[in-house]
Each structure stands twice: as C-alpha cells, then as structure tokens.
Amino acid sequence: MSKYWQELVPVDRYIVSSAGMLHDYDRKVLALLYQPLIGPVCISLYITLWSELEQNRLWSQSSLHYNLMNTMDLKLGEIYEARKKLEGIGLLNVYKKKTDEENEFVYELSPPLSPEQFFTDGMLNIYLYKKVGKERFGKLKQFFCDDLVSLDDYQPVTKSFTEVFTTDHQDSLFVSDETEVELKPEANSKFIGRSGAKTLEGxxxxxxFDLLFAGIKNSLVPKRAFTSKVRETISKLAFLYGIDVFQMQNLVIGSVNAENEIDEEELRKAARDWYQIEYHRDMPSLSDRVQPAIYHDQTDxxxxxxxIYIRHLDTVSPRERLIQLSGGGEPSKSDLQIIEGVMLNQNLNPGVINVLIDYVMIKTDMKLTKGYVEKIAGHWARKKVVTVKEAMELAKSEHRQYQSWAQGKKESKAGARKTIRTEIVPDWMKDDQVEPSQDIAEDKGLEERKRQMEERLKKLKSRG
Structure with a gap:
C-alpha cells in the first residue's frame, strides 16, 4: 500500500460535489458493470459519497475523513486506495486546497458510462468479459439491451412546434438587456443538469506518437487520418495489449481503408489478432493481475x-510466477486454466494464488494437479485468506492435512506424529519442518532427489 499518510490524514476535510445529476439507473451500471472491475469497496465509497449530496443538489456539507472512516468501517489507507481506483476509472475527480492548518478536498463524482458506451469502450468491456466470463457477460449485455422496434412500416406524423403554436404579438416579447440578465443563473451558480460521463484518460x-509518425510515410497514411478519436484508440490498444510503437506502425498501415482513413474497428481486430498470435491467448487474462496494493503485507x-519473498509475491502476477518456476518457459494452457479457475471461482487474490502455486508445485514435483489446487483454494477461500502472509501461515498450520490430500487418503493420528519420509517443503516452511525420517534407508534415492530439488529451487529463486 502506498504511503497514503503523506497525502491524507483523518482530520482533513472534504466536500462532495457532482459533475451533473446522478440517476437511479446509474446504480445498476455501477453494481453490475463497474463493480467486477474495481471491487465492492470502491463502489461502496462512491455510493457513500453520493449519499452525502442533498437530494437534487450538487454540493454536500463539509465533513472530516475521520467521519467517512467510521461510516464505512474502513481504515484511511483502504479509503485512499479505493479513491485512486475511482479516479483512474473515471468516476471521481479530486481537487485539493492546502492551508496552514489543514487540507481540504473536493470529491467531484462523475456519472458512469452509459451501458452502450461501456459495452463499446474497447477496453472496459474486454476487461469485464475476461473477469466474469462469456456466459455472465452475455447475460449482462442482454440485461442492458432491449428489443429494437422497426419503424420501417410507419410514417412519421409528429407535428412541429410551428404547426401547433402561433405568436401574434411580436412586440410584447421584447426583452431588455436588464431583463436578459434575469434569464441567466445567479453569479457563482449554475443550472442543475446531466453532464457526459468521463472517459478513461492518460x-x-x-x-x-512522434516516433509512430516518423516511421509511417505520409503517402501510406496521411496525417489527417490520425484524428483525436483514432489517436485515443491507438493509445488504448497499445496499453491494453502491450503493443510497441514499431508493431503499431504495421497495424495502423494495415487498417487504412480506400478513403485513406484509419478504420478503427479493423485496427481493433488487427490488435486482437496480433495479441493472440504473440501470446497464444485470446485476451488479457486474470492470471496477469497482481496483488492489489490494499492487501500488501509491507509498506516499508x-x-x-x-x-523480500513476500514483497516479490505481492508484485508479480500468477502467470509471471509460473514462468519463473518453469525456468522462463510459457505456462501451459491447462496450468493457466487451473489458476484462472480458482481466481474466478474462489475469488482469491493474485498474491495468495502465488503462495498456492509455490506450495503445490513443490509438493507435487513441479506439477499443478487440478483437484489438489482446487481443494486447497477452497479451504483458503472459506478461511477468507487475502494476503500473502496469511496464506503462508495457513499453509504451515495445515501442512499435515494438505499432505494427506496429496496422498489421496487421510492420515491417522499416529501417522501424523511420525513421518515415514523426509518431506520437501518451501523455504518459508522450514521453521515448521516435520521430524526427520527414521527409515531413510528404505528409499536410497530420496536424499539425491531432495538435493536436486533444493538446487533447482535456489536457481529459480535467483531468477525470480
């Protein structure tokens, strides 16, 4: 978690404002479309700030962040992290005024995107698709759509203003300059209305773009083709799929139509195809996520x-961890499906998944077994494990139980007190090692296998 106390303290005051009228329908958009992407804490913060606005008003009373902490039953650091996510996704603008005594913030709520804007965004819709899956995404799309009524067989018969109303006394409608002022809002005020939703920025x-233009001849793609909308699409696609400038040049050239314009839909399709070929996957996936900062165990x-180990697992994605443990090779599709399955179904954080990967890989000779992974993941989900440290501690305390699951049978109490073989465990479990084997002679190759595994782990750690 970032050092929020340098930006915010409980006695700092804040005022809530709105960029425009917020409607009840916005709650459905926030809950069903935004919440899967930024989490319930962020949505709760947005709704709480919204509730502080008086009905049909654009400004709230001044309040302390301390009161907000008590209302939401959250630490200030958790509120700060949620606030940043709201800012990044375009739901909140923050303004700060610093005085000698205290800081004062203005939290301006922006309305969410309309369902049509969201589902055609080109970035948020893709992240949502990967987060909730094909079936749920289809149901959400259906929820926010309605039947299209064809008017092809109808003739428009709506009457215009001039057909309905007349004006006979032109002179009586004269308005003086003094009266003109009366028609406008008072000084330092504005009419209440609905502003457009804020699009993603940055x-x-x-x-x-200068490097992009330098590599494309004007004869191939005229400069006028790079409209503000096209530039926005290019930069979003580069961010979403990790496309560098030189590769983007080829994609842009291939997306120019007969009118010498850049076809945005063709460019999006070309970017998706490039990503699938480059990474052998459909779209950016859950396994690329890293542990949310709010659940980091360390701030110093x-x-x-x-x-150092905990910090590493907090800052790498499960997919990156699999690559490290395989010596740099790309994880298999089946391994990624197992990991993404438990992330989605058990709702475990990426850092917790990293601990699970390390534990299972070492206990099962560097293999991910679907049933074993899911069983431990289900246990951690029921225990509400959210941090790397919590996952490590639970793995230590429940090691005997997990060992019996790996063997496919439940150990007896006597067996739990006495081990048959020396076990290979992750380094972070060494403090709680089991008793040494008393029958090592039964397996002459055990010590050699252990030595090889330890050497392999040291190499993996040095690379990670």
Missing amino acids: FEDTFH EPKTKED
Missing part, C-alpha cells in the same frame, strides 16, 4: 529474506 501520454522496505 493513454496518449504513455504512447510515443523488506529487511529479511522472508520479507
């Missing part, structure tokens, strides 16, 4: 080896 700042620099 993408063009991350893309090197790590001091011990275990701290």
Whole structure:
C-alpha cells in the first residue's frame, strides 16, 4: 500500500460535489458493470459519497475523513486506495486546497458510462468479459439491451412546434438587456443538469506518437487520418495489449481503408489478432493481475529474506510466477486454466494464488494437479485468506492435512506424529519442518532427489 499518510490524514476535510445529476439507473451500471472491475469497496465509497449530496443538489456539507472512516468501517489507507481506483476509472475527480492548518478536498463524482458506451469502450468491456466470463457477460449485455422496434412500416406524423403554436404579438416579447440578465443563473451558480460521463484518460501520454509518425510515410497514411478519436484508440490498444510503437506502425498501415482513413474497428481486430498470435491467448487474462496494493503485507522496505519473498509475491502476477518456476518457459494452457479457475471461482487474490502455486508445485514435483489446487483454494477461500502472509501461515498450520490430500487418503493420528519420509517443503516452511525420517534407508534415492530439488529451487529463486 502506498504511503497514503503523506497525502491524507483523518482530520482533513472534504466536500462532495457532482459533475451533473446522478440517476437511479446509474446504480445498476455501477453494481453490475463497474463493480467486477474495481471491487465492492470502491463502489461502496462512491455510493457513500453520493449519499452525502442533498437530494437534487450538487454540493454536500463539509465533513472530516475521520467521519467517512467510521461510516464505512474502513481504515484511511483502504479509503485512499479505493479513491485512486475511482479516479483512474473515471468516476471521481479530486481537487485539493492546502492551508496552514489543514487540507481540504473536493470529491467531484462523475456519472458512469452509459451501458452502450461501456459495452463499446474497447477496453472496459474486454476487461469485464475476461473477469466474469462469456456466459455472465452475455447475460449482462442482454440485461442492458432491449428489443429494437422497426419503424420501417410507419410514417412519421409528429407535428412541429410551428404547426401547433402561433405568436401574434411580436412586440410584447421584447426583452431588455436588464431583463436578459434575469434569464441567466445567479453569479457563482449554475443550472442543475446531466453532464457526459468521463472517459478513461492518460493513454496518449504513455504512447510515443512522434516516433509512430516518423516511421509511417505520409503517402501510406496521411496525417489527417490520425484524428483525436483514432489517436485515443491507438493509445488504448497499445496499453491494453502491450503493443510497441514499431508493431503499431504495421497495424495502423494495415487498417487504412480506400478513403485513406484509419478504420478503427479493423485496427481493433488487427490488435486482437496480433495479441493472440504473440501470446497464444485470446485476451488479457486474470492470471496477469497482481496483488492489489490494499492487501500488501509491507509498506516499508523488506529487511529479511522472508520479507523480500513476500514483497516479490505481492508484485508479480500468477502467470509471471509460473514462468519463473518453469525456468522462463510459457505456462501451459491447462496450468493457466487451473489458476484462472480458482481466481474466478474462489475469488482469491493474485498474491495468495502465488503462495498456492509455490506450495503445490513443490509438493507435487513441479506439477499443478487440478483437484489438489482446487481443494486447497477452497479451504483458503472459506478461511477468507487475502494476503500473502496469511496464506503462508495457513499453509504451515495445515501442512499435515494438505499432505494427506496429496496422498489421496487421510492420515491417522499416529501417522501424523511420525513421518515415514523426509518431506520437501518451501523455504518459508522450514521453521515448521516435520521430524526427520527414521527409515531413510528404505528409499536410497530420496536424499539425491531432495538435493536436486533444493538446487533447482535456489536457481529459480535467483531468477525470480
């Protein structure tokens, strides 16, 4: 978690405003479309701030962040992290005024995108599809759609204003300059209305358009083809799929139509095809996510080896961890499906999944067994494990039980007190090692296998 206390303290005051009228239908959009992407805490913060606005008003009373903490039963750091997500996804604008005594913030709520804007966004809709899956995405799309009524067999008969109304006294409608002022809102006020939803921002700042233009001849793609909308699409696609400038040049050239314009739909399709060929996958997936900052165990620099290990698992995605454990090779499709399945079905955080991967891979000779993974994942979900540290501690305390699951049978109490073989466990479990084997002679190759595994783990750790 970032050092929020440098930006925000409980005694700082805030005022809530709205960029325009928020409608009840917005709640459905927030709950069903935005919540899967940013989580319930962010939506709860948005709704709480919304509730502080008086009915049909655009400004709330001033309040302390301390009161907001009590209302939501959250720590200030959790509120700050949720606030940043709302800012990033375009639902909140933040303004700050610093005085000698305190800081004061204005939290301006922006309305969410309309369902049509969301489902045609080109980025949010893809993230939602990968988060909720094909079936749920289809149901959401159906929920926010309605039947299209064809008017082809009808003739428009609506009457215009001039057909209905007349005006006979032109002179009586004269308005003086003084009266003209009366028609406008008072100073320092504005009419209440509905503003447009805020689109996602910041993408063009991350893309090197000058380098893109330098590599494309004007005869191939005229400069006028790069409209503001096209530039936005290019920068979003580059961010979404990780496309560099040089590859984007080829995609742009291939998307020019007969009118020497860049076809945005063709460009999106070309970007998706490039991603699938490059990474052998359909779209950016759940396994690319990393542990949310709000669930990081450490805020300071790590001091011990275990701290460094925890920090590493907090900052890499499950897919990256699988690559590290396989010596740099791309994970198999089946392994990714297992990991994404437990992330989606058990709703486990990426850092917790990383601990699960490390534990299972070492216990099962560097293989992911679907049933074994799902059984442990289900146990951790019921225990509400959310941090790397919690996952490590639970793996230590329940190691005997997990070992019996791996063997496919339940150990007896006597067997739990006495081991037959020396077990290979992750380094972070070494403090709770089981008793040494008393019958090592029964397996002459055990020590050699253990030595090889330990050497392999050291190499993997040095690469990770």
